[in-house]
Amino acid sequence: MKKSWLAATAALVLAVAPLAGCGDKKEETTAASPAASTAAASTAAATGGTIKIGANFELTGGQASFGSSSLKGVKLAVKEINAAGGVLGKQLEIVQADNTSKSEESTRAAQKLISNDKVVALLGPVTSTNVLAALPVAQEKKVPLITPTATNPKITVDERTNKVNDFAFRTCFIDPFQGKVAADFAQKELKAATAVVFSDSSSDYSKGLLKYFKETFTKNGGKILAEESYQQKDTDFKAVLTRIKEKNPDFIYVPGYYEEVGKIVKQARELGIKAAMMGGDGWDSPQLFEIAGKDALNNTYMSNHYAADDTSPEVQAFVTAYKKDYNNEVPDALAALSYDATKLLADAIKRAGAAEPEKIKDALAKTKDLKLATGVLTLNETHDPVKSAVVVEFKDGKQVFKSKVNP
Numbered sequence: 001m002k003k004s005w006l007a008a009t010a011a012l013v014l015a016v017a018p019l020a021g022c023g024d025k026k027e028e029t030t031a032a033s034p035a036a037s038t039a040a041a042s043t044a045a046a047t048g049g050t051i052k053i054g055a056n057f058e059l060t061g062g063q064a065s066f067g068s069s070s071l072k073g074v075k076l077a078v079k080e081i082n083a084a085g086g087v088l089g090k091q092l093e094i095v096q097a098d099n100t101s102k103s104e105e106s107t108r109a110a111q112k113l114i115s116n117d118k119v120v121a122l123l124g125p126v127t128s129t130n131v132l133a134a135l136p137v138a139q140e141k142k143v144p145l146i147t148p149t150a151t152n153p154k155i156t157v158d159e160r161t162n163k164v165n166d167f168a169f170r171t172c173f174i175d176p177f178q179g180k181v182a183a184d185f186a187q188k189e190l191k192a193a194t195a196v197v198f199s200d201s202s203s204d205y206s207k208g209l210l211k212y213f214k215e216t217f218t219k220n221g222g223k224i225l226a227e228e229s230y231q232q233k234d235t236d237f238k239a240v241l242t243r244i245k246e247k248n249p250d251f252i253y254v255p256g257y258y259e260e261v262g263k264i265v266k267q268a269r270e271l272g273i274k275a276a277m278m279g280g281d282g283w284d285s286p287q288l289f290e291i292a293g294k295d296a297l298n299n300t301y302m303s304n305h306y307a308a309d310d311t312s313p314e315v316q317a318f319v320t321a322y323k324k325d326y327n328n329e330v331p332d333a334l335a336a337l338s339y340d341a342t343k344l345l346a347d348a349i350k351r352a353g354a355a356e357p358e359k360i361k362d363a364l365a366k367t368k369d370l371k372l373a374t375g376v377l378t379l380n381e382t383h384d385p386v387k388s389a390v391v392v393e394f395k396d397g398k399q400v401f402k403s404k405v406n407p
């Protein structure tokens with residue numbers, strides 16, 4: 001596992017190296033965060049005009065696979081935008097910060113990017129909990145934050161006041177829809193009458209999905225036999241899985257992230273649990289196969305944002321460009337959504353007519369019919385796109401597209 005991860009990282013470094021252009025390309029590291037660096041296009045340096053955008057991602061820690069894919073998507077989009085002349089006559093410049101997959105560091109990274117680096121907008125983080133930690137900074141400093149991937153409804157609509165967070169935007173569907181997709185799939189496709197839910201109590205994403213899954217599953221007449229939970233960084237799930245096995249459910253819903261999910265699936269199969277298991281987009285990582293093993297993953301499913309084998313010309317143009325830059329690697333949903341979030345931001349800056357955070361925010365809120373890799377994007381009154389989901393099956397070491405579900 002370690003080895004291939006290193007290889008992947010090395011491939012990433014090689015693949016992104018040309019993105020900064022030739023000539024006086026430099027990597028700058030600021031004192032505030034050693035992991036932050038600036039990759040400026042040399043042409044921009046020559047004209048002295050760049051528009052700085054912040055990339056606050058999970059580059060190390062338990063969700064590193066998410067952050068690494070996301071950053072690759074952002075870099076590919078920036079490369080294309082800059083090659084086509086940039087935005088408002090200026091090149092885009094990515095200032096990246098590693099939030100180490102932690103909420104405190106996500107807050108700190110947002111502060112640093114806004115206050116020290118003076119970025120005009122933030123991309124990321126990936127996960128709902130980390131976005132919820134970074135967002136108050138964006139709201140307070142009045143700098144728009146676009147999360148490509150965080151699906152919890154609380155991000156765009158403040159739970160307590162029920163008001164739209166005016167600086168929060170995203171390019172993905174939200175979890176009331178994703179939870180329903182899973183419950184419908186379990187009941188209609190897999191004919192599950194009973195389910196056990198096993199969620200991550202340290203994640204806002206997981207807690208949300210659990211709630212929405214249960215709502216649909218029980219409304220449709222299904223029975224939840226037990227509710228169990230774990231915490232991120234747990235490694236031994238056997239005691240709980242033994243209890244789950246005794247209930248003998250038709251279906252087990254595990255709305256978590258690949259690091260723990262991989263171990264849960266592996267240990268469940270070791271205990272002889274044969275039931276279908278399913279999760280949401282948080283399962284989407286090449287690491288999942290390495291942690292769980294391909295056989296254990298048979299008869300498991302996830303809901304997700306896009307499938308790389310979708311034949312639409314937009315998806316295929318993106319997949320081809322990505323593979324070309326990244327050593328033939330097939331882009332996951334995180335890469336696709338981050339690519340789209342960057343294009344969305346560039347479009348908003350253009351429509352705003354100025355690289356000023358508040359104007360960009362106003363333009364973002366008006367996004368309509370923007371053609372992107374994962375579909376045509378219109379943001380509704382809560383800054384959420386309405387998009388279809390896909391259901392993917394893990395089969396013999398591969399992700400296999402099962403169906404597309406429209407909202």
Ligand code: PHE
Nearest residue numbers: 127128149150151205281282
């Ligand atoms: N939706 C997840 C969250 O809100 C993040 C995620 C998106 C993870 C897509 C993987 C793929 O935390």
